[in-house]
Structure formats: C-alpha cells, structure tokens
Amino acid sequence: xxxxxxxxxxxxxxxxxxxxxxxxxxxxxxxxxxxxxxxxxxxxxxxxxxxxxxxxxxxxxxxxxxxxxxxxxxxxxxxxxxxxxxxxxxxxxxxxxxxxxxxxxxxxxxxxxxxxxxxxxxxxxxxxxxxxxxxxxxxxxxxxxxxxxxxxxxxxxxxxxxxxxxxxxxxxxxxxxxxxxxxxxxxxxxxxxxxxxxxxxxxxxxxxxxxxxxxxxxxxxxxxxxxxxxxxxxxxxxxxxxxxxxxxxxxxxxxxxxxxxxxxxxxxxxxxxxxxxxxxxxxxxxxxxxxxxxxxxxxxxxxx
Numbered sequence: 001x002x003x004x005x006x007x008x009x010x011x012x013x014x015x016x017x018x019x020x021x022x023x024x025x026x027x028x029x030x031x032x033x034x035x036x037x038x039x040x041x042x043x044x045x046x047x048x049x050x051x052x053x054x055x056x057x058x059x060x061x062x063x064x065x066x067x068x069x070x071x072x073x074x075x076x077x078x079x080x081x082x083x084x085x086x087x088x089x090x091x092x093x094x095x096x097x098x099x100x101x102x103x104x105x106x107x108x109x110x111x112x113x114x115x116x117x118x119x120x121x122x123x124x125x126x127x128x129x130x131x132x133x134x135x136x137x138x139x140x141x142x143x144x145x146x147x148x149x150x151x152x153x154x155x156x157x158x159x160x161x162x163x164x165x166x167x168x169x170x171x172x173x174x175x176x177x178x179x180x181x182x183x184x185x186x187x188x189x190x191x192x193x194x195x196x197x198x199x200x201x202x203x204x205x206x207x208x209x210x211x212x213x214x215x216x217x218x219x220x221x222x223x224x225x226x227x228x229x230x231x232x233x234x235x236x237x238x239x240x241x242x243x244x245x246x247x248x249x250x251x252x253x254x255x256x257x258x259x260x261x262x263x264x265x266x267x268x269x270x271x272x273x274x275x276x277x278x279x280x281x282x283x284x285x286x287x288x289x290x291x292x293x294x295x296x297x298x299x300x301x302x303x304x
Contacts, residue, residue, distance in 0.1 A: 003030040004066060005152050005184045006051060012059035013050055013208075020046040022209040023060065028186060028201075030151075033178050035199030036188040037295065043208040044188040048082050048154050065151075079145035080154040089130030093121055093140055096129055100144055115143040118181065119173050135166025139173055146177065152184045153177070159194055171198050192291045204298050212298050221251060225288030227260040227267050229274070231281055234258055240277045245270065256282070 006028040013021040021043055028034045038044045049055040051062050053075070064074035087096045097112045106112075116122040119139040124132075132140065138158050145153050155174075159167045175198055177183045189195050195202070202219055204212040214222070231237050234252055241247055247262040263270050264286065271284050289297065 004028070004063075005030050005032070006062065006064055006186070008047075008051065008060065008062040010060035011047070011050065011057060011062055013046055013055065014058045020208050021050065021057075022207070024205070024208070024210045026203055026210065026213060028152075028184065030184055031178070031182065032201050033174065033185045033187065033199045035192075035195035035202045036186060036205060037190070037192050037195060037202055038188070038205040039190050039299070042190075042205050044205060045082065045156050046208070047205070048080070048156050048186070048188065052078065052080050052082065052154060054082065076148070077151045078154065079148060079150035079152070080156075081141045081145045081158060082154065082156045084141055085144050087129045087137070087140065090128060092126050092128055093132070093143075094125040096140065097143060097147065101147060104148060106147065111147065111149075115146050118146060118177060119143045120169070133166065135162050135169050138162065138166070138170055142170075142173060142177075146181070146183065150183065152186070155185065155187045157188055157190075159189060159191065167194060174198055192295045196291055204295070206299050219291075219294075221259070223289055223291060223294050224259075224261065225264060225286065227263060227270055228283070228285055228287045229258040229260060229270070229281065230256055230283035231258070231274070231279055232256060233279055236277075237274060237279050240274055240279060244273050244277065259287075 004027060008024055008026050010023040010025065011021055012023055024047065036044050036047065050057050061068055065077060067074050085100065093116060094112060097115065101112055113122060116125050119142050121136065121139055121143060124136065142158065159170050162170065174185055174187065178185055187195065200216050202214055203210060229237060234255055237258060238250065238252065241250055241260065245263065249262045250258055250260045252258055260270065267284060267286060271281060274281050
C-alpha cells in the first residue's frame with residue numbers, strides 16, 4: 001500500500017454556531033495529485049488552514065506522514081500556498097526568493113535556481129515581480145512553496161483568475177513537480193474541468209462536509225455515457241451480454257445495476273435481447289453527464 005501522506009478522521013472546525021468543517025475524512029497517498037472541489041465558501045481553505053495549523057481544529061484528528069503527535073517535524077516536509085507570500089514588486093524573482101530563503105535559513109543559493117527552473121521561471125529570474133503576469137506570479141508562489149524541498153505541497157486555488165495560457169502553465173508545472181520531483185499535491189479549485197486534467201483523485205466538499213471522494217477512474221465511470229440496465233438477475237444478464245451481444249465492455253455496479261458502454265445508439269436491441277433471454281428488466285436507459293453537471297448534481301443531492 002502506498003504511504004499515507006495525510007489522513008483526517010472526523011475533522012471538525014466550528015466558529016461559534018457555524019460549522020466550517022463537518023466531521024471530514026480524507027486520505028491522501030504518496031504520489032497523489034488530490035483535487036479538492038467545492039464552491040466558494042464550501043470549506044476548502046478552512047480544511048487547508050486546519051491541516052497546516054494556520055487555524056486550530058475544533059474536533060477530530062489528522063496525521064501527516066503517519067504522525068499525529070509530532071506535527072512540528074512533519075510540517076517541515078510541507079510547502080503551502082494558501083495565503084500568497086508578500087513578494088516585493090521592485091525586486092526580481094531571484095531577489096524575492098533570496099529574501100525568503102534567508103528567512104527559512106536556506107544558505108545554498110543553488111536551491112533558488114533549482115526551484116526557479118522547476119516552475120519554468122529561471123529565464124525570468126532577473127525580471128522584477130511587478131512586471132510579471134498573473135500566471136508568472138502564481139508560479140513564483142509555487143517556487144516559494146517548494147523552496148524547502150517539501151514532499152507534500154498544498155495549493156489553494158492557484159488557477160483562480162488565470163487566462164487559459166496561465167492555467168496551462170500552472171498545470172504543466174504541477175505535473176512536472178509530481179512526476180519529476182515526486183511531490184504529492186493537494187490542490188483546491190471550484191473548476192472541476194481544469195482539475196480533471198491534472199488530478200488523479202477528487203474530493204467534493206460543500207458546506208464544510210465531504211460529499212464524495214473518488215479516484216479519476218471512478219469519476220470517469222460516473223460521468224461516462226452508457227446504458228444503465230436495472231435487473232434482479234445481474235449474473236444471468238452479463239452472460240447474455242457476452243454470449244448474445246458479444247461484448248465485455250460493461251461494469252457491474254451492484255446486485256441490481258449494470259452499465260454497458262457498447263450499443264449506445266441501440267438501446268432497443270439490448271432490451272429486446274435481454275427480454276428474449278428471460279431477463280426481467282426493471283429499467284434500461286442511457287446515462288452520462290458532463291463534469292460540470294456531475295458537480296452540480298452532487299451539490300443538489302448533498303443539500304437534500
């Protein structure tokens with residue numbers, strides 16, 4: 001089993017009568033790019049601030065790298081960009097990072113060059129911060145977050161407000177950090193379609209409560225266009241699919257549901273074949289939604 005980087009158990013945060021985090025349980029494994037999805041005010045930032053101890057939890061527990069008690073040591077392995085660092089407009093990218101390197105006790109200047117290369121800003125190292133685009137400023141913030149060579153970085157809405165080019169630059173940067181530097185990443189956004197392009201795991205949060213936690217493969221299954229077959233005889237139905245319709249492109253969801261990914265334009269043939277083989281079909285219909293519609297449906301279901 002992959003090592004667990006972060007685990008929360010019934011994590012709760014209250015502000016008087018307002019519940020900002022509601023008994024939340026998440027597990028992030030080494031190597032994950034873990035996407036935290038929620039509307040503005042859903043609890044994403046509160047969760048991040050709580051696990052970085054920028055704010056105190058009200059209840060529950062959390063552990064970093066398997067340690068719950070010695071968080072001071074574990075926190076040294078974390079970089080975060082929750083509240084943007086105060087970069088100085090009149091200083092260059094290199095000078096800004098040099099300032100923070102001194103603050104952090106980093107004496108090897110090669111480390112500054114290393115992180116600038118990692119976020120593809122090395123060629124802009126002598127450019128003043130005030131002349132940076134928003135996307136470049138965000139990448140410099142990520143450079144700040146990895147200045148200590150962390151194993152795990154936490155990024156709160158790093159693509160917020162960026163144009164498509166800036167978003168792609170951040171996306172490429174995070175993929176590179178994950179694949180080449182082996183950094184585990186927790187990243188939040190309210191834009192599922194953008195996180196889908198980089199994350200391998202997704203956690204949906206609304207009103208402080210985790211409403212869905214699933215892998216990219218599971219998300220694909222949830223959203224993929226398919227024919228949903230409802231029957232009390234799933235085992236026999238799968239035999240008919242394989243022998244009569246010559247397909248194994250299906251998935252058994254539970255003891256009453258099959259999702260078929262073939263014959264999408266011929267539901268009638270599937271239904272006739274099942275009925276001809278004495279399968280009691282309780283329901284058969286096409287399904288499949290966009291990422292945005294899936295997000296909306298989760299929010300609506302969670303509100304019930």
